Amino acid sequence: MYPNANLFISGRWRPAQGGEVGPVFNPATEEEIGTFAIASIGDLEEAVSAASSSFAGWRALGPLERSGILRKASALVRERAGAIATIMTAEQGKPLAEAEREVLNSADIVEWFAEEGRRTYGRVIPARTPNVVQTVFREPLGVVAGFSPWNFPIAQAARKIGAALSAGCPIILKGPEDTPSCCAEFVRAFADAGVPAGVVSLVFGVPNDISDFLIAHPAIRKISFTGSTAVGKMLAAKAGAQMKRCTMELGGHAPAIVCDDADFDRAVKTLAMAKFRNAGQVCIAPTRFLVQRGVYDRFLDAFIESAKSIRVGDGSNETTTMGPLAHGRRMEAMEELVADGTRTGGEIHLGGKRVGNKGHFFAPTVISGLGKEARLMNEEPFGPLALFAPFTEIEEVIEEANRLPYGLATYAFTGSSSAAHKLSSGIETGMMTINHHGMSLPELPHGGVKDSGYGSEGGAEALEGYMTFKFVTHAMT
Numbered sequence: 001m002y003p004n005a006n007l008f009i010s011g012r013w014r015p016a017q018g019g020e021v022g023p024v025f026n027p028a029t030e031e032e033i034g035t036f037a038i039a040s041i042g043d044l045e046e047a048v049s050a051a052s053s054s055f056a057g058w059r060a061l062g063p064l065e066r067s068g069i070l071r072k073a074s075a076l077v078r079e080r081a082g083a084i085a086t087i088m089t090a091e092q093g094k095p096l097a098e099a100e101r102e103v104l105n106s107a108d109i110v111e112w113f114a115e116e117g118r119r120t121y122g123r124v125i126p127a128r129t130p131n132v133v134q135t136v137f138r139e140p141l142g143v144v145a146g147f148s149p150w151n152f153p154i155a156q157a158a159r160k161i162g163a164a165l166s167a168g169c170p171i172i173l174k175g176p177e178d179t180p181s182c183c184a185e186f187v188r189a190f191a192d193a194g195v196p197a198g199v200v201s202l203v204f205g206v207p208n209d210i211s212d213f214l215i216a217h218p219a220i221r222k223i224s225f226t227g228s229t230a231v232g233k234m235l236a237a238k239a240g241a242q243m244k245r246c247t248m249e250l251g252g253h254a255p256a257i258v259c260d261d262a263d264f265d266r267a268v269k270t271l272a273m274a275k276f277r278n279a280g281q282v283c284i285a286p287t288r289f290l291v292q293r294g295v296y297d298r299f300l301d302a303f304i305e306s307a308k309s310i311r312v313g314d315g316s317n318e319t320t321t322m323g324p325l326a327h328g329r330r331m332e333a334m335e336e337l338v339a340d341g342t343r344t345g346g347e348i349h350l351g352g353k354r355v356g357n358k359g360h361f362f363a364p365t366v367i368s369g370l371g372k373e374a375r376l377m378n379e380e381p382f383g384p385l386a387l388f389a390p391f392t393e394i395e396e397v398i399e400e401a402n403r404l405p406y407g408l409a410t411y412a413f414t415g416s417s418s419a420a421h422k423l424s425s426g427i428e429t430g431m432m433t434i435n436h437h438g439m440s441l442p443e444l445p446h447g448g449v450k451d452s453g454y455g456s457e458g459g460a461e462a463l464e465g466y467m468t469f470k471f472v473t474h475a476m477t
């Protein structure tokens with residue numbers, strides 16, 4: 001039974017003031033399975049007013065008590081993981097096991113922020129003159145507007161809610177309209193754990209209307225957005241005009257570099273898993289497979305074999321290892337990108353087309369020989385497309401990695417510490433994982449450079465984004 005997604009405002013679950021709703025579809029069947037409430041301006045006004053009123057109390061509660069409430073929320077999420085994962089699979093499509101891992105990972109994220117929020121210390125700076133005390137206090141910024149995406153409908157909400165609340169900031173989260181109910185169930189854990197009214201609000205609606213209203217509102221002090229670079233730039237511009245702090249976790253086009261001396265089997269296994277998890281709808285997914293010439297043909301063949309073993313299907317079926325794309329817009333995007341790729345000389349080794357004629361299923365796809373002008377070599381595919389190209393020298397692959405304006409994640413496999421050092425120092429990237437998949441854990445920084453955004457959604461760096469400093473110098477009398 002799919003629960004329709006309501007708004008959560010002033011500590012109450014309720015429909016939108018005007019009763020307006022939008023449809024939610026199951027991407028595996030294309031059937032309408034429920035609805036989400038569309039917030040009106042009146043709803044948003046109430047959410048901002050409740051959040052503003054809650055700020056002083058939440059801040060005054062202090063890190064220890066806030067931590068206790070967050071730990072309780074995290075425990076509730078763990079207890080409810082099975083039920084929440086079932087909803088996620090129904091509305092987002094990912095296989096049940098992946099959905100459950102995401103829910104548990106989200107509980108970890110909240111728990112980690114609960115702990116780290118207890119360590120938001122200031123500092124004392126020795127003064128140049130006697131009887132002067134110079135102190136730097138770290139204070140919560142105020143009410144946050146968070147915008148979380150449909151690809152990880154809970155994990156990305158967890159990063160924003162966890163960081164904001166542990167820092168002492170109330171948050172109004174605009175959840176993903178394509179996958180609203182699992183996000184609502186996640187927020188329910190905070191409500192049930194005793195987060196005071198107004199400290200967390202959840203809204204859905206017309207994204208542009210919501211961002212226009214929230215970003216312009218004087219009570220909102222910080223924006224945290226995860227999504228495409230195009231939308232991120234738009235929101236950052238609006239926020240910039242209002243002098244508001246932002247964390248922007250945007251698109252990527254990750255290079256996956258495999259050198260001749262890499263641990264071959266490990267590289268194939270790790271990169272195939274990273275490419276096709278969540279049907280490639282992952283901001284840090286490896287996209288450009290840049291493989292050194294000595295192992296290029298063998299690696300391409302082995303990767304194709306690995307991709308062939310993927311079982312595409314309804315995520316609620318236990319044997320499925322890759323679900324559908326989350327909505328029809330992604331299917332159209334895949335078809336257009338592949339058509340452009342073949343027009344510009346790309347060779348399709350595997351997939352390249354939809355699977356079946358019902359549901360948004362797109363085959364795991366491997367393409368090589370794309371020119372640098374191909375859209376695929378420049379635009380984030382956000383789907384199960386792996387693009388292969390050979391390289392000879394390390395310097396050449398660094399240049400190719402840096403060619404695009406993106407700089408989110410980079411993967412590298414090499415047995416040489418000197419090559420690893422050249423790659424990690426030469427590539428403009430927010431995150432780099434060498435010889436394994438080592439990103440996305442709660443304690444690690446998570447963010448990019450260049451058009452991939454700024455700020456961090458993970459680690460101690462994330463908390464910085466929700467705090468400001470106040471310097472006080474005091475001459476004792």
Ligand SMILES: O=CCCC(=O)O
Pocket residue numbers: 151152155281282283284439440
């Ligand atoms: O899509 C971006 C997030 C990826 C992750 O948390 O692993």
